[in-house]
Amino acid sequence: MKWDDLAEQPCSVARTVAVIGDRWTLMILRDCFLGIRRFDDFQTRLGISRTITAERLKALVDEGVLKKVPYQDRPLRHEYRLTDKGLDLYPVIMAVVNFGDRHYAGEAGPPLLHRHRTCGCDFQPVMTCSECHDPLNAREVETRAGPGAV
Amino acid sequence: MKWDDLAEQPCSVARTVAVIGDRWTLMILRDCFLGIRRFDDFQTRLGISRTITAERLKALVDEGVLKKVPYQDRPLRHEYRLTDKGLDLYPVIMAVVNFGDRHYAGEAGPPLLHRHRTCGCDFQPVMTCSECHDPLNAREVETRAGPGAV
């Protein structure tokens, strides 16, 4: 199977992975959520080639995850900002962060802390059921074909 | 930056992406959560080369995300099962699924439905704050250096 074929699969994971399932794309998204917006900042922070930076940013813009917004005129310069669709990736990034904090944090603890402005507390993200609001556990979930199945 | 250098970064995203941030690894994990356990089943379902299947499974085993469990003796055969650490990736996969369901489901609806056994309902995963239990929103969160920062 080729990269591009993934997007055609009747599977939400495959379709999403076709967009973000790339090492550097995920790192770019992390930086987006940390407030990074400019080409050179992405490139320098990630330490990847400019070619890849340009290609990944373009792909994310094409997918509607990022948008280019001009921030000055002469010379014309754009910055990359998350769209509403891009903001919907927050749970993905937070799930990844949480896994890393649990399993790869050193003895000192996690490298970053997250504070929830609305309640004022440092928190961990918890994946819950939309219906009963209990935390989700893989073993408590049954999966079956839905309306969009082939 | 090289792939392997990612794991050394003082960032939970980087460390996790070093393990799972690969197209096929994420697809393999999806299949694991759907109950797939055998080499040939992974390889056939994904339609990827045996080489990549073998390499990715080995990497996941080395990382402690999967474990090889013998299911017969002559000839010796193993199946790949999620470890406890692997089960901790459930929120990541569900976050990805949820994004795909929202943005890439066709008119018919999502390809798969998820039922929470403990409450009996079909649900969507919701990322919430561990402290106030409200749904999380990127704009309501502040990030700052934690104890494990450089």
Add this chain to the structure above:
DNA sequence: CCATTAAGTTTATTTTCTGGACTGACTATG
């Protein structure tokens, strides 16, 4: 025997990534 299953390994080819130089449009400094 011969075919089949399962779980890989090997090999040659194709694709992707990298680092570095280069471009173009401007701004700031002396």
Add this chain to the structure above:
DNA sequence: CATAGTCAGTCCAGAAAATAAACTTAATGG
């Protein structure tokens, strides 16, 4: 005015990684 610097890229050749297809090993079933 000349030179250096910034920002956002593009271009290119070599290096690294991914791929498909064939091959291997160890057994079983007919």
